[in-house]
Amino acid sequence: MDEFAFINSIMPSQAQQPSLIKGIGDDAAVYKTSGQADQVVCVDTLVEGVHFRRDTLSPYQIGVKGLASNISDLAAMGATPAFYLVSIAVPESWNEKELREIYQGMEELAAEYRMDLIGGDTVSTPAALVLTITVIGQVERTKAKYRHDARAGDLVFLTGYVGSSAAGLELLLKRGRTGSFSEKELALVKAHQEPSPHVEQAGLFAGFAGRVALNDISDGVASEAYEIAEASGVSIVIGADSLPFHPGMDEHSFQQRLDWALYGGEDYVLLGAAAPADVKELKERFSARQLSFFEVGHIEEGEPGVFLRHNGQLKKLEKQGYNHFQKRR
Ligand SMILES: Nc1ncnc2c1ncn2[C@@H]1O[C@H](COP(=O)(O)OP(=O)(O)OP(=O)(O)O)[C@@H](O)[C@H]1O
Ligand SMILES: Cc1ncc(C[n+]2csc(CCOP(=O)(O)O)c2C)c(N)n1
Ligand SMILES: [Mg+2]
Ligand SMILES: [Mg+2]
Ligand SMILES: [Mg+2]
Structure with missing residues (x-):
């Protein structure tokens, strides 16, 4: 099941x-x-x-x-x-x-x-x-943002770092919360323990007249991108090199950072899609408030799916991520 x-x-x-x-x-x-x-x-x-x-x-x-x-x-x-x-x-x-x-x-x-x-x-x-x-x-009224509003031609964005929570969890499972951590490690541990919901960012999206599709990252970028792709009936391409990682993850391999970002979850940042001109406008509004806004991919027509562009190759991702019933029959 x-x-x-x-x-x-x-x-x-x-x-x-x-x-x-x-x-x-x-x-x-x-x-x-x-x-x-x-x-x-x-x-x-x-x-x-x-x-x-x-x-x-x-x-x-x-x-x-x-x-x-x-x-x-x-x-x-x-x-x-x-x-x-x-x-x-x-x-x-x-x-x-x-x-x-x-x-x-x-x-x-x-x-x-x-x-x-x-x-x-x-x-x-x-x-x-x-x-x-x-x-x-x-x-x-009528300003709520839905997963089903992505369209071919849109750009895909994230409002914060991804993978930090999973990296922090790994440290916690190894050393426990009373263990000692470097300053960089502590930032990852805190990202896992005390995430900040993106409420101010939500207000910027709600106050924006253009069409925006939104989802939050609880189960990992791959799984949440699939939810937008399926709800909107589109195909999503994410650039591996565009994914934003916390500097505390620098010493880990790129593959490890990618795995945490795509499949780790619990980052509670927002993943979304909007038309290129609207993304430009949103980027300016975020910048004026000193809030992060990262372009990470784009939307294409096609069967609902999520693809990762990495080293010049396009690979279809599994709808993997945190799934509570995955191991059950
Ligand atoms: N047992 C349930 N009964 C009724 N509706 C449910 C049940 N479980 C989930 N849902 C609904 O299914 C949809 C997807 O739920 P899901 O929990 O995957 O989303 P989420 O809360 O954004 O993610 P997460 O729980 O990973 O943070 C939501 O509309 C949710 O209200
Ligand atoms: C001790 C321990 N082991 C594993 C995890 C990882 N984890 C648990 S639930 C979940 C997805 C989000 O939950 P939901 O889908 O219910 O919103 C993740 C990534 C953890 N946080 N603590
Ligand atoms: Mg959610
Ligand atoms: Mg839920
Ligand atoms: Mg979940």
């Missing part, structure tokens, strides 16, 4: 509510309200042993990362975060102080975006800690 095939199999064939704009199939759902804004909602879960271990994230960082990864899905729609709800399933091995630290992590990040905690649920569980967060945001 494959995670993505499973999700497709449970997709309702039609909507009951006329206010629904986008249900299953993007980073978050979007629906109309009677006001000026459309509402944007999504939910994501962190599981002990899958998304973190006690020796990779502190309780505080579990809170930060849990909320950050959810806010990132709102950013991938061009939305501004506003509210969150938290469901936590707690095994006996976690004490009250640790739980408070998880909430402190969420609170501090929430404060940056003026988000309110408005509800949740607390239950016990026999084994691993599970943290499920629902986030609610808004975007100006």
Whole structure:
């Protein structure tokens, strides 16, 4: 069984509510309200042993990362975060102080975006800690950005470094979070532990009149590019030499950096596509705010697929990346 095939199999064939704009199939759902804004909602879960271990994230960082990864899905729609709800399933091995630290992590990040905690649920569980967060945001009416909006002729871009989180995870799995790290290594470790969602960048996309396709990087560039390719019915070509890597990865081989970027995931930067003239304009707007914006490829007509241009050759990539059900039957 494959995670993505499973999700497709449970997709309702039609909507009951006329206010629904986008249900299953993007980073978050979007629906109309009677006001000026459309509402944007999504939910994501962190599981002990899958998304973190006690020796990779502190309780505080579990809170930060849990909320950050959810806010990132709102950013991938061009939305501004506003509210969150938290469901936590707690095994006996976690004490009250640790739980408070998880909430402190969420609170501090929430404060940056003026988000309110408005509800949740607390239950016990026999084994691993599970943290499920629902986030609610808004975007100006009809301005949400979707995976299905890429067109042949577009340029493909990234709003930040890729592969850093996987590189940081490898260091953490080797040395544990109390291990010692050089300054460069620490930047990678932090990228894994406390990612910053691209909310300011989302605002620039939402405020841009042109067509923009967007996705955030949770499962790796290859997998997220496939999601845009499939949703838009286009073929994506990515230049291996254009992928932006953190300088902390310099001492690793190019192949290793490429693997982390394409298949590592959890970078929570935005991957998108827009027409060349619009990309030029976006680049200027990002530059004026001192935000990164990297051109990494282009879109062609053809069967949905993702190709990597490397050393003058074009290679079709597998839709690989983090897949929760990959090893199951
Ligand atoms: N069990 C489920 N039931 C209903 N909808 C689901 C379920 N799992 C995922 N979805 C929906 O499927 C779509 C894709 O979900 P997916 O989790 O792959 O996206 P994502 O949250 O952007 O990625 P990630 O979880 O890797 O951060 C979303 O619209 C999501 O709401
Ligand atoms: C201890 C430990 N081992 C492995 C990983 C890597 N990992 C787990 S889930 C995931 C994809 C994103 O999750 P989702 O698709 O649920 O949003 C990745 C890359 C980790 N973070 N910690
Ligand atoms: Mg996403
Ligand atoms: Mg999800
Ligand atoms: Mg995933």
